[in-house]
Amino acid sequence: xxxxxxxxxxxxxxxxxxxFSDAASDDxxxxxxLRLSLFQISVGMASVMLLGTLNRVMIxxxxxxxxxxxxxxxxxxxxxxxxxxxxxxxxxxxxxxxWKRIPYLWFGTLYQFGGLAIMPMALLVLSGDRALxxxxxxxxxxxxxxxxxxxxxxxxxxxxxxxxxxxxxxETRPKVVALLYVAFLVGMALxxxxxxxxxxxxxxxxxxxxxxxxxxxxMLLNVTALWKQERVRPMKREEREAPRPLFREAWADYMxxxxxxxxxxxxxxxxxxxxxxDVLLEPYGGEILGLSVSSTTLLTAMxxxxxxIGFGFAGKxxxxxxxxxxxxxxxxxxxxxxxxxxxxxxxxxxxxVFFAGASxxxxxxxxxxxxxxxxxxxxxxxxxAGRGLALGAWGAAQATAxxxxxxxxxxxxxxxxxxxxxxxxxxxxxxPATGYSVVYHTEIYLIFFTLIALGPLVRTRxxxxxxxxxxxxxDFPT
Numbered sequence: 001x002x003x004x005x006x007x008x009x010x011x012x013x014x015x016x017x018x019x020f021s022d023a024a025s026d027d028x029x030x031x032x033x034l035r036l037s038l039f040q041i042s043v044g045m046a047s048v049m050l051l052g053t054l055n056r057v058m059i060x061x062x063x064x065x066x067x068x069x070x071x072x073x074x075x076x077x078x079x080x081x082x083x084x085x086x087x088x089x090x091x092x093x094x095x096x097x098x099w100k101r102i103p104y105l106w107f108g109t110l111y112q113f114g115g116l117a118i119m120p121m122a123l124l125v126l127s128g129d130r131a132l133x134x135x136x137x138x139x140x141x142x143x144x145x146x147x148x149x150x151x152x153x154x155x156x157x158x159x160x161x162x163x164x165x166x167x168x169x170x171e172t173r174p175k176v177v178a179l180l181y182v183a184f185l186v187g188m189a190l191x192x193x194x195x196x197x198x199x200x201x202x203x204x205x206x207x208x209x210x211x212x213x214x215x216x217x218x219m220l221l222n223v224t225a226l227w228k229q230e231r232v233r234p235m236k237r238e239e240r241e242a243p244r245p246l247f248r249e250a251w252a253d254y255m256x257x258x259x260x261x262x263x264x265x266x267x268x269x270x271x272x273x274x275x276x277x278d279v280l281l282e283p284y285g286g287e288i289l290g291l292s293v294s295s296t297t298l299l300t301a302m303x304x305x306x307x308x309i310g311f312g313f314a315g316k317x318x319x320x321x322x323x324x325x326x327x328x329x330x331x332x333x334x335x336x337x338x339x340x341x342x343x344x345x346x347x348x349x350x351x352x353v354f355f356a357g358a359s360x361x362x363x364x365x366x367x368x369x370x371x372x373x374x375x376x377x378x379x380x381x382x383x384x385a386g387r388g389l390a391l392g393a394w395g396a397a398q399a400t401a402x403x404x405x406x407x408x409x410x411x412x413x414x415x416x417x418x419x420x421x422x423x424x425x426x427x428x429x430x431x432p433a434t435g436y437s438v439v440y441h442t443e444i445y446l447i448f449f450t451l452i453a454l455g456p457l458v459r460t461r462x463x464x465x466x467x468x469x470x471x472x473x474x475d476f477p478t
Contacts, residue, residue: 028167037183038225044187056282070309070410076150080399104159112152114214119145120208128273162233192300268452271401273446274365276409303362
């Protein structure tokens with residue numbers, strides 16, 4: 001005979017063993033929260049396609065110059081600074097039925113679907129597979145596809161996170177958005193495994209099927225996620241015509257806080273140091289180490305695992321009162337070890353060392369991102385500047401640096417390999433690995449420069465005098 005457990009005991013067991021079950025609330029039940037998190041799965045899928053699989057396919061299988069690939073991949077990243085504007089517009093969106101977030105979720109889904117739908121055809125035209133001799137058609141088509149996909153990703157994610165934050169309570173909001181961010185990383189990991197398996201026998205037709213299938217899945221996931229997630233609140237005409245607030249005074253107050261400018265420099269330089277390899281890591285594994293498409297796609301999963309471990313360490317250290325600037329330095333030091341592993345993977349001929357380097361890149365960048373985010377959250381600002389503006393500036397600096405570093409990394413690799421191939425650099429450096437090595441060494445130099453810029457921000461007061469900082473991902477821009 002089974003002895004029934006008390007209801008309170010069952011609830012305690014559920015909260016203990018079911019991840020994020022305590023993130024639910026009366027206004028946002030767990031079933032609706034899990035359904036809402038599906039938009040993060042679609043964004044993670046698109047991120048894998050843009051920053052993982054497609055850059056390797058374009059460079060290795062389609063023989064597109066790395067400079068062009070870097071430019072294409074940098075387009076959606078450079079759109080990211082407009083996330084602050086998108087979030088502000090959704091905060092103040094005026095409609096007769098009162099929706100604020102759903103319109104941005106819907107149009108972001110359409111942009112994301114449209115970009116992925118036309119992307120494989122544009123890439124094939126860009127690689128030279130076309131009936132008419134129109135060189136510019138491939139560049140225009142690929143640029144438009146990457147622009148639409150990137151804009152849709154940023155719009156969907158910004159509005160979705162804001163909607164989740166609106167529906168959550170003050171107590172559950174950090175857990176809700178933490179769940180959504182974990183869903184994003186899980187989506188990246190799952191997509192990298194599935195896409196890698198589907199592209200194990202690469203062909204142009206299979207590429208079209210996989211990318212356009214991703215577009216269809218994106219539409220299904222996002223429509224399911226946004227269905228009946230925002231209540232209808234009719235607005236009066238006076239409310240819709242009321243003037244919107246401005247940012248000019250708030251920005252001036254934020255920059256007068258003291259260390260805001262130096263922190264943005266640190267974020268910019270550190271992000272460049274970690275992201276210059278984004279367009280080159282998988283091609284490096286394919287061209288230099290001889291890995292297959294499915295094997296190199298696993299690098300995104302390794303990076304995601306490293307980033308999740310970094311978030312775990314960051315939460316523990318911040319709860320113990322560690323200075324976030326010191327934690328940022330630890331992330332940079334991990335980055336030094338990571339890029340050293342990637343560089344030595346070629347002369348050692350070691351695939352495990354290469355994958356370890358990819359994991360450490362995610363770990364170091366995760367620590368650095370959370371640390372600088374926490375510093376931005378706790379930095380003193382003026383009377384008009386709020387935490388949202390500080391985080392918007394942090395996200396703009398990070399996204400702009402990521403886009404520029406991706407383009408610079410691909411360009412440097414092409415220029416150095418061209419010089420090495422023509423014998424300008426000498427016989428010893430006349431190998432395809434030279435261009436990649438120069439980029440990875442440049443990232444190490446940038447890490448040292450970032451440490452120099454970070455130094456004045458690290459306070460000499462005892463760490464134990466600091467109050468513990470609770471890591472809250474509710475306002476994490478990306």
